[in-house]
Amino acid sequence: MMKDCFKGHKIRLRAVEMSDLEDYYLKTDGDTDALESSDRLIFPVSKETRRKRIESLSHQNPYDETYTLIIENEEGVPVGNINTHSINRIDGVFMYGLGILKSYRRKGYGREAIELLCRFYFETLNFRKVEVHIYGFNQSSITLHEKMGFIKEGVLRQNHYANNQYHDTYCYGLLKEEFHEIFRKK
Numbered sequence: 125m126m127k128d129c130f131k132g133h134k135i136r137l138r139a140v141e142m143s144d145l146e147d148y149y150l151k152t153d154g155d156t157d158a159l160e161s162s163d164r165l166i167f168p169v170s171k172e173t174r175r176k177r178i179e180s181l182s183h184q185n186p187y188d189e190t191y192t193l194i195i196e197n198e199e200g201v202p203v204g205n206i207n208t209h210s211i212n213r214i215d216g217v218f219m220y221g222l223g224i225l226k227s228y229r230r231k232g233y234g235r236e237a238i239e240l241l242c243r244f245y246f247e248t249l250n251f252r253k254v255e256v257h258i259y260g261f262n263q264s265s266i267t268l269h270e271k272m273g274f275i276k277e278g279v280l281r282q283n284h285y286a287n288n289q290y291h292d293t294y295c296y297g298l299l300k301e302e303f304h305e306i307f308r309k310k
Contacts, residue, residue: 129243129244129247130193130240130244131240133236134198134231134232134233134236135195135196135197135198135203135233135236135237135240136195136196137193137206137237137240137241138193138194138196139194140178140181140184140194140205141194144178144194145171145174145175147201148194148202148205148225149177149178151225152223152225189208189211189213190207190209191208192205192206193205193207193237195224195234195237197233203224203225203228203231203233204223204225204228204233204234204237205222205223206221206222206237206238206241207220207221208241209221210255216250216251216252216253217252217253217254218245218251218254219254219256219257220238220254222234230264235268235271238272239272239307242254242298242303242307243303243307246300251300252299252300253297253299253300254297254303255296255297256269256274256295256296256297257280257293257294258293258294258296259284259286259291259292259293259294260294261286266294269296272298272306273298273302273303273305273306274297274298275296275298275302277297278294279292279295280292
């Protein structure tokens, strides 16, 4: 029997379902900290627009280059999401974005989701590098990625505008062999 590569000790990564509209996505609407740390504040979105977006995500093709996964804890509660983007199969490089609901942060869910996603991309899909861009004001994400062994590779100076000021974006990367050195299978 094949091991579930999307299940960890604390979480499971799964496809988006329509129930996630109420159980997860509508809970993110009032989290301005999360919006600012991930992108920027935007105009409010109607529930119908949200529903259409979730419906679209619930019909994702598993062969697509970009994919959004729900992070669910041991009790089956959606606590966040992780999505892949900027996939470059020729160079073997991928990127991701991560969001954890405020009440579930600092519990190891994000770290485990990143580890599971990287393991899948490195071991199953044979990618060789993961990159992540982090806004300079998002100290918790910077700390998380540095603790996980990501290397700061560069700075995009003042390229993000949020909260009435420009911010730097830090570029971090982790190579497949570095990942395997840090996250040896136990």
